[in-house]
Amino acid sequence: MSRPLCSICQKPAAPRAENPSFPFCSRRCRAVDLGRWLGEEYRVPERQSDEREDELPPEHSDRGSDA
Template sequence: MPLPPCPICQKPVPPRPENTSQPFCSRRCRAVDLGRWLGEEYRVPDRQVDEQEDETPADQHPDRGHDA
């Protein structure tokens, strides 16, 4: 079974007992990944507009007319 690739450099990643930088192949690749997070190159996606609209209470929904 082939070793999984490092997410940074794509080299094979040795198993955890041999490699304390798992899932990266080295401390360098681990540091590169951290730098990308800190530099905001990676982002967790924001909720979609449709999801936010679904959470609006029915009586306050902008598409509903007010019968008063």
């Protein structure tokens, strides 16, 4: 069975039992990945409006103003 590749350098990454940095091949690649997250190089896409159908609609500004 082949080893998974490190997402940073594409070298084979040893299994977790042998490699505390898994899924990366080394501590260096793990630190590079963390730096990319902290530097906001990775982005999680915003949900589209059709994916928000299960959310409650926003509060109306005229609600509760008849006091």
